[in-house]
Amino acid sequence: MLLEINDLRVRAEDKEILKGLSLSVDAGQVHAIMGPNGSGKSTLARVLAGHPGYEVISGTVTYDGKDLLALQPEERAHEGVFMAFQYPVEIAGINNTYFLKAALNSIRKHRGEQELDAVEFMQLVRGKAKALDMDQAMLSRSVNEGFSGGEKKRNEIFQMAVLEPRLAILDETDSGLDIDALKIVSKGVNALRHPSRAIVVVTHYQRLLNYIVPDFVHVLNDGRIVRSGGKELALELEDKGYGWIETAAATAGSR
């Protein structure tokens, strides 16, 4: 298993958000995590990336045989973990290309690979930027500053394409995208599907899964995975709505 989450309980401030979540993801697989607002989807994504705003109460997360929770955010990135942010952060004054080169070289250095110089780096990114319909201007602007919602999401996928993670977590990458942008982003994600790589797609809507077709779908409710299945589960969910899951969960709980 590339990622093994076992009975994970997490709180933010005083509120428990993940209440015993377990999930196994293997290389080569695409998992979709769906759930209503407040079910803990984004918390799961952020905890895996090492966001400092959460406290792990109990449980374990093993990634490639290592205790993921013991690693700093940058160490997780070095080990191949990448999270596409739901709300990518704007950083005025840091050039997008410069930032990405620093990130890539930091990861390469960790792997014992030669750092890329400016020319080599530009050669690497040019093609990847084009595939995501990102122009030169976007590359040379400050990180996400003044980007539209769609541009920000494309920039996340572009970073992912350049950093080539082993575990990619997409946190509601589809939210706020129009259909054209959704197609571009999905194409970018699908291009990264690889037997050595796992992708976890966190989404509220089934629509994205028409374009990024998952191997497994998990439904998260109140901090736990309440149902798992194949891609047809997403369609069933879309059809019946989240109320169905919430009712089912409540019934199961009262039994």
Added chain:
Amino acid sequence: MPVAERQSTYVTAFEALRGSADAGPDWLREAREAAFGRFLEHGFPTTRDEEWRHTNVKPIADTTFEPAASLALSRDILAPASFNEDAAAEIVVVNGHVSQTLSSLQGLPRGVTVRSARESWPAPRVERPADEAASAPAGPRVATATAFTDLNLAFFEDAIVIHVDPKTIVRSPIHVLFVSVAGAAPAMASPRLLLEAGEQSQISIIESYVGVGEGVTLANAVTEFRIDAGAVVNHVKIQRELATAFHVAHMLARLGRSANLVSHAISLGGRIARNDIVAVLDGEGAECVLNGLYVADGDTLIDTHTTIDHAKPHCPSHELYKGILDGRSRAVFNGKIIVRPDAQKTDAKQTNKALLLTDDAQINTKPQLEIFADDVKCTHGAAIGQLDDDQMFYLRSRGIPELDARNLLIHAFANDVLTGMKIEGVRDRVMHWLEEKLRLPAA
């Protein structure tokens, strides 16, 4: 120390000046007498004065300063402060006295003259800023004379006058380097700089202040810019005095019709550094940009008071001031914008941001808008905070280690101001000095 005793050293020094040819021609002697009289009457400001509420100048008032002497310095000592590579001409002023040997004026472009007032008494006439403000149009008075400008007028050793003929375009900057030499006894220098930019001329001025030696110095500077119609002035002030130095500076710029001033004030040194910057937009369509970056650590106090006086219609002004505060340092920013009754269609924007690197660092910031016209656009904003947690996490989540991420964000914060500086060589040097000051690795 009682006031009388504190002032006695100034009285002794003034009497010595009075008896010497250094006091200049009669009109200047009179101006000096009047200024010194005002200084004796009012003394140094205290924190009871609104303009000095957060800046206690007691450490300056309590120090017994002697007027700094003219000194010969070696060129090597000043080499690190030189902008020779970027500048067409360099004027070196040591303790308020122009050094002919250290200055290099060979590259001075045609149409530009540099004079030392001392060589050509009685011209040019050096007025105190308040006399200029008295002729300002309707509306509030801008009180620009302070104990410090009076003290400067009473004691200034020399004045550098840079005159640019109308329609003269100068691309390479002229650097005026003011050096404070610290020695056994605390020394006070009173530098003075006057720029006269003729109609439709264009010029860049670098005004920098450095300290050499060890000890306490006071540089009490006055800078005046007269920017005639259609003239374009690019100005950079870089203050890198010793950590034991006091720096008090007063700048007054008056802009004519469609004149343009872009000024960047960089403060990296001193124990107490106070900058008063006044720009009067005194002609229709005049435009000014006042940007600044200050970096402080230890117990340093950096205080900036800016006033942009919109006296005529259709004048835009932009102001961006940023501070990086480390250690127990403090900063004050007071940004006054006056829009006089005539100044319709004013477009003024003021932004002040401070980055506090420690819990002990502190800033007092205050926008002060006095608007007497009704068809104007004035915005102001202040943001004070530590490094942004979300930005830190974003960078780290991409593999950038914590210290590098911090370094990147500090660079980015400073770059926002520095990118506005047009001369690349100067911008790079300033960034380098900033890195030195904050012990940051180069980005």
